[in-house]
Amino acid sequence: MIKLHGFAVSNYYNKVKFVLLEHGIPFEEVLTKLPLAEAKLAESPGGKVPYIETEQGFLCESEVIVEYLAARFPEKRIFAADxxxxxxxxxxxxxxxxxxxxxxxxxxxxxxxxxxxxxxxxxxxxxxxxxxxxxxxxxxxxxxxxxxxxxxxxxxxxxxxxxxxxxxxxxxxxxxxxxxxxxxxxxxxxxxxxxxxxxxxxxxxxxxxxxxx
Structure with a gap:
């Protein structure tokens, strides 16, 4: 299952969360506050949220995440088909x-x-x-x-x-x-x-x- 790291005041966290919820993609929220601890910078190199955790590793930047979700779940039609x-x-x-x-x-x-x-x-x-x-x-x-x-x-x-x-x-x-x-x-x-x-x-x-x- 995808793990979404961040907190509910971040607009970019909420954008990704909205996409996941709207399209019925299972995910787990992981409360991750700023500033990130040094060890967490391996997960989000820019020290920002949101970022996601998948079976393949970590991915940051909200629009990159949305593009990944669109490619991973093509049947969800996150972007228009045309x-x-x-x-x-x-x-x-x-x-x-x-x-x-x-x-x-x-x-x-x-x-x-x-x-x-x-x-x-x-x-x-x-x-x-x-x-x-x-x-x-x-x-x-x-x-x-x-x-x-x-x-x-x-x-x-x-x-x-x-x-x-x-x-x-x-x-x-x-x-x-x-x-x-x-x-x-x-x-x-x-x-x-x-x-x-x-x-x-x-x-x-x-x-x-x-x-x-």
């Missing part, structure tokens, strides 16, 4: 994670953990997010799902990451960059939350936060 649609799903995931969430992550210290971002960091992040939020808005469909009428793997990435971008920019700049661009991520998250797998991810995240308050 090559073009599958590529468009990967395109959306790249925009969400690389161009939005990873950029906004530089604000998390101030937004969520009581730190302070420098004026230089804020200015740089604002410039990059303004560019890529507009790009994402042109790419995403929200009709009603991020890629169109069908729920898919890109929604699992959007569900766990878009709220962080919206909340971080609201707290640091006093305005939600996504909402300001017309991306109603709150309504979208509410829609996705109707799925049992999303409800499980959300409930476990809430329970973890309450237990570690």
């Amino acid at each position: 090559p073009w649609q599958a590529a468009k799903e990967r395109e959306l995931i790249t925009f969400i994670e690389t161009h939005l969430e990873l950029v906004a992550r530089e604000l998390y210290g101030e937004a969520f953990f009581g730190g302070k971002a420098s004026d230089e960091v804020k200015a740089t992040v604002e410039k990059r997010l303004n560019r890529y939020v507009a790009s994402f808005k042109r790419l995403a469909k929200f009709a009603p799902y991020v890629g169109g009428e069908q729920f898919g793997v890109a929604d699992m990435a959007a569900f766990v990451s878009l709220p962080l971008v919206g909340m971080a920019t609201q707290k640091v700049y006093g305005r939600d960059f996504l909402a300001e661009a017309g991306v109603d991520w709150k309504a979208y998250v509410k829609l996705v939350s109707e799925r049992p797998a999303a409800q499980r991810v959300g409930a476990d995240r809430k329970a973890y936060l309450e237990a570690n308050a």
Whole structure:
């Protein structure tokens, strides 16, 4: 059985968990907090979560894990069967994670953990997010799902990451960059939350936060 290492507040951990739950792939959760102990760096060389443990060894980086799951369990159809649609799903995931969430992550210290971002960091992040939020808005469909009428793997990435971008920019700049661009991520998250797998991810995240308050 696949073992998923990490903790329920990590959005990338929750993305992988969402994929596993949504597609009925058996797995076991292994609570693994940061920073990783030196011995654990052999399992996740970058010292990050999530990572998985399989009969063949360890694998890290959430999107690499998802690609592995898609290849190992082709019958689950994690990505769309049509090559073009599958590529468009990967395109959306790249925009969400690389161009939005990873950029906004530089604000998390101030937004969520009581730190302070420098004026230089804020200015740089604002410039990059303004560019890529507009790009994402042109790419995403929200009709009603991020890629169109069908729920898919890109929604699992959007569900766990878009709220962080919206909340971080609201707290640091006093305005939600996504909402300001017309991306109603709150309504979208509410829609996705109707799925049992999303409800499980959300409930476990809430329970973890309450237990570690």
